[in-house]
Amino acid sequence: PADIHDSSQARVRSAPAPVTDVAKLCVCDLLVAQCDTNCCCDPDCSADDFSLFTTCSVPVVTGDSQLCSQKAAVYSLDVEANPPERIFKLIDRVNPSIFCIHATNYKEALYLKSPEIPTPENFDQLLDKFGGATFSAEPDSWNLDTDTPNPPDANETSRYEYGVPVQTEDAFLRLPSPVVSSWCSDANPAGFLVNQATKCIRSVSVEKCDSIQALSMLFYINSSILAVPKSSQMVNITVQSIAVQSLNGMRTLLNSSDVLRLPMVLDELCINAVLGVSYHITHTDTGEIIEAAAAFVLGAISKEALSVEQSFEISFTQENAQPVPLSGNPGYVVGLPVRAGFRPQGYPSPAAFLSNKHSQLTILQSTSTQDCLAAQGARAPVLFGYNMISGCKLRITAAMKCQPLAQTLLDVLKGQNFPEYVASFGNSQAQDVLDWVPITQLHISEQMICNTLQSSCQIPVSLGIEVKWTKYGSLVNPQARIVNVTATVTTTTLKQLPSGRERIIPITSSVVFTDISSPAEPGYKAWPTINIKLPFDFFYPFV
Numbered sequence: 351p352a353d354i355h356d357s358s359q360a361r362v363r364s365a366p367a368p369v370t371d372v373a374k375l376c377v378c379d380l381l382v383a384q385c386d387t388n389c390c391c392d393p394d395c396s397a398d399d400f401s402l403f404t405t406c407s408v409p410v411v412t413g414d415s416q417l418c419s420q421k422a423a424v425y426s427l428d429v430e431a432n433p434p435e436r437i438f439k440l441i442d443r444v445n446p447s448i449f450c451i452h453a454t455n456y457k458e459a460l461y462l463k464s465p466e467i468p469t470p471e472n473f474d475q476l477l478d479k480f481g482g483a484t485f486s487a488e489p490d491s492w493n494l495d496t497d498t499p500n501p502p503d504a505n506e507t508s509r510y511e512y513g514v515p516v517q518t519e520d521a522f523l524r525l526p527s528p529v530v531s532s533w534c535s536d537a538n539p540a541g542f543l544v545n546q547a548t549k550c551i552r553s554v555s556v557e558k559c560d561s562i563q564a565l566s567m568l569f570y571i572n573s574s575i576l577a578v579p580k581s582s583q584m585v586n587i588t589v590q591s592i593a594v595q596s597l598n599g600m601r602t603l604l605n606s607s608d609v610l611r612l613p614m615v616l617d618e619l620c621i622n623a624v625l626g627v628s629y630h631i632t633h634t635d636t637g638e639i640i641e642a643a644a645a646f647v648l649g650a651i652s653k654e655a656l657s658v659e660q661s662f663e664i665s666f667t668q669e670n671a672q673p674v675p676l677s678g679n680p681g682y683v684v685g686l687p688v689r690a691g692f693r694p695q696g697y698p699s700p701a702a703f704l705s706n707k708h709s710q711l712t713i714l715q716s717t718s719t720q721d722c723l724a725a726q727g728a729r730a731p732v733l734f735g736y737n738m739i740s741g742c743k744l745r746i747t748a749a750m751k752c753q754p755l756a757q758t759l760l761d762v763l764k765g766q767n768f769p770e771y772v773a774s775f776g777n778s779q780a781q782d783v784l785d786w787v788p789i790t791q792l793h794i795s796e797q798m799i800c801n802t803l804q805s806s807c808q809i810p811v812s813l814g815i816e817v818k819w820t821k822y823g824s825l826v827n828p829q830a831r832i833v834n835v836t837a838t839v840t841t842t843t844l845k846q847l848p849s850g851r852e853r854i855i856p857i858t859s860s861v862v863f864t865d866i867s868s869p870a871e872p873g874y875k876a877w878p879t880i881n882i883k884l885p886f887d888f889f890y891p892f893v
Contacts (some may be wrong), residue, residue, distance in 0.1 A: 366387060372423045390425035390436050401433035412443065418450035419443070431839045483528050509578055509637030514629070516639070519584060523629070525662050526550055526564070536564065540629065540664050542637070547663045556653045559620035564660075565613045567646055569628050575642050586644045587629075588759040595625055595649035606729035609650055620651040628666040640669060675709070677734060678776020681822060681829025684735035686776065687711070688817065688832070690769035691786070711772060712765055713815065714859040716740040722762050722857050729765055730814070732861050734776075734830065741858040748847040752807035756841075763813040763839065763859055772817075772835045789835045796842040812840040812858045820867040833866065 376391035385395035390406035404427075411423040424439040468476055510516070516523040522539040527548035529535040534550035552564055563569045567589070574584035592604045592611065611622040626647035633639050651658050677686035690711035712729035722742040730740065744759065771786040776786035795808065816836045821828035847853060 372411050372413050372421045375411050375413075375423070376408075377411070390427070390438075391423065395436075397435070400436040401425070403427055403434070403436070406436075407756075413452070414454070414890065415445070416451050417454070418445050418452050420445070477530060481535075510542040510633070511637060512543045512640065513541045516542055517576040517579050519576070520573050523573075523575060523664075524570070525629075525664055526552075526660065527662070534564065534660060542633075545665050545667050547661070549659060549661045551657045552660050554620070554623070554651055554655065554658050556615060556618065556620045556651060556655070557613060559613045559623060559651065562613070565620070565623040567610050567612065567622075567624060567648075569623070570646075571644055575631075575639055577639050578637070584861060585642050587640050589646065590630065590643035590783075591645045593645075593647050595647055597650055597652065601647065618653040622648050623651050624650040624660065625657065625658065626661040627663070629662075630670055631664065631666045633666060634669050676777045678830065679775075680775040680777050681831060682734040682776040682791050682819070683734050683830075688734050689730040689773040689776070689778065690771060690789075691773075692767065692779065693768035711769060711815075713738060713813070713861055714740050714742065714763060714857075716742065721745075722759065734817075734819075735863055737859040737860075737862050739858065742855055744855045744856060744857055746844070746847065746853045748849050748851060752809070752844075754809070756809045758811050759857060760839070762857065763810055764837075766835070770878075772832055774832045775829070787832055787835055789837055792836060792838040794838060794840045796840060807844045807846065808841045809844050809855075810839050810841045810857075812860070814838045814840070814859075815861045816864060817861065818864045818866050820865070 376389065376393070378386055378389035379394070380386055380389075380434065381394070383394060385399045386392045388403050388405055388407040389395065389842055390400070390403065391408060391411060399441075406425045406427060409425055411425075420443055422441050422443045424441055425440075428435045428437050466472065466476065482697045516539070524536050525540040525546055525548060526534040526536050527537050527538040527546075528550040529538075532551045534552045538548070540546065552562075554560045554562060554565065559565055571587040571589065574586050577583040577585050589608070593601045594604060595601045613620055613623045615621075624646060628645040630643045630645070631639055632641035635750075647661075675687075677683060677689055682688070687710040691709060711732040713732055715728040715730035717724065717728060720743045722744040730738070732738065740795050742762070746755070772776050774785050774787050796811075814837070816834075817832060817837075818834040818836075819830050819832045822831035823829045842855075844855075
C-alpha cells in the first residue's frame with residue numbers, strides 16, 4: 351500500500367505535457383495561404399521569402415506567461431548568410447516570479463464549462479457545496495488513496511504562508527462576508543497576508559440585540575490567534591480604538607478603549623452594536639504573527655430596523671517595515687516627490703536601501719545663512735514637474751586643503767548617498783527592475799586662466815539634474831512617466847589663494863523637467879507632418 355500511495359502521489363505531482371505547442375503558434379500569420387511580410391513563424395513562407403525579410407516582427411512566441419517553466423519559440427534572421435536565412439530555436443524559459451503556476455494539470459479549467467443553474471430542486475445541494483468558506487474545485491480523480499493515513503507531521507508548518515487561514519484557539523479568525531446573497535456569513539476565514547474589505551447585511555431584532563453574538567465586541571476578540579499554525583503560542587487581540595456612530599452617521603472617537611461596550615436595549619434602541627471591525631495584524635518576516643489589534647465602530651439601531659449593514663476589514667504589516675509613500679498611481683502627480691533609490695551590491699533590483707528615509711530624489715536646500723558648510727545635510731525633495739534652483743555661498747581661505755574641500759562640496763551638492771535609479775512611475779515597486787530608470791552622471795570642467803597650474807584645484811560648483819518625462823497610456827487619461835534622468839556636476843579650476851586672502855564662490859543646484867512628448871519648439875527638429883485635409887466632422891462630437 352505504501353508503494354501504491356507513493357506512485358499515486360507522484361502522478362499527482364508530475365507536470366503533464368504542455369497543452370500549447372508554441373512551435374505551431376504564430377500571431378502574425380494573418381493572410382490565408384500567403385506569406386506575411388517579416389512574419390518569421392508563418393508556415394506559408396519559404397526560404398526565398400525569408401531571404402527578403404528585414405527583421406522578425408514577432409521574435410519570441412510563448413504560451414501562458416504565468417507558468418513557472420515553459421517552452422519559447424525564438425525566431426531571428428542570419429543576415430550574414432547569403433542569402434539571409436531564418437533561425438528557429440526552441441528553448442526553455444523560467445519565470446522569475448515566485449507566484450507562478452507549476453503545472454496546469456486541471457484540464458477542466460482549460461475549457462469553458464457551463465455552470466449548473468440553481469433551481470428549487472438543487473438549490474439546497476448547491477448551497478451545501480459552494481456556500482461555505484471554502485470548497486474544492488478538484489475532480490474526484492485527484493482523491494487518490496484517501497484512506498492511507500498521512501505520515502506524522504505531514505501538515506505541520508512552523509510559519510504562516512500566503513493565503514493560509516489565520517488560526518485561532520477554537521477555529522480561525524472570522525471575517526464575515528456575503529456568500530450567496532448580501533447576508534453575512536461568519537464562515538469566511540481571514541487569509542494570511544490577504545488584505546480584505548467586506549460589507550454584508552445582518553438580520554437584527556432590537557428586543558434581542560443583547561443576545562446576538564455578531565453585534566457584540568466579544569465575538570470578534572474573544573479567541574486568541576495562534577502565532578504560527580498548530581502551535582500553543584497565543585496572541586491576544588487587543589482593542590485599538592472605539593468609535594461611536596450616531597443615527598445620523600456622525601462618528602465620535604472615544605478617549606479610552608479599555609472598557610468593553612456590550613450591546614443593550616435603551617429607549618427602544620439597540621446601542622453599542624458593532625457596525626464595523628478593522629483588524630490589523632503585525633507579523634515577522636518569517637511568517638509569525640506577533641501582534642493583533644481591532645478597531646471597532648459601534649452604533650445604535652432603531653426599533654424599526656430589521657437589518658443592519660456591517661463592514662469588516664483586515665490588513666497586514668511586517669514588523670519594523672517602513673511604508674514607502676507613492677507619488678502617483680501609476681503615473682506621477684505634479685507636486686509629489688520623485689521616488690529614487692540605488693541598487694546595493696548583490697541585489698538583483700533596486701531595493702529598499704534608498705537615498706533617504708523618504709525614498710526621494712533630493713537637492714541642496716537653501717538656508718538663511720547661505721553658508722555651504724553649514725548647509726551640509728539639509729536636503730529638499732525634488733517635486734515632479736517643478737523646476738527648482740537652490741544654492742549657497744562658499745568662503746574659501748588659503749588654509750583650506752583642496753581634496754577635503756572638493757569632497758565636502760560634492761557631499762553638499764549630491765548628499766551622502768546620491769541615488770543611482772529613479773522610479774519611472776509614481777507607484778513603481780522595488781522588485782520591478784524595468785520600472786527603474788538609471789541616472790546618467792556627467793562631469794563637466796570649466797577651464798579658468800591660472801598663472802600656476804601646480805597651485806590650482808578642481809572643485810565642484812554646480813549640480814544640474816534634467817528629468818525627461820513623457821505622457822504614457824491613453825490620450826484620455828495620460829500618465830506621467832520618467833524616461834531619462836541626467837545629473838551633471840560642473841567643476842571649476844580654483845587658483846591657490848595667497849596667504850590671508852579670501853574668496854566667495856556661489857554653489858548652485860538645479861532641477862529641470864522636460865516633457866519630451868510635447869511638440870517640438872521652433873528651431874528644433876520636428877516630427878514629420880502630412881499635409882492632408884480632414885473631413886469637417888472628423889473629430890465629432892469634439893471641437
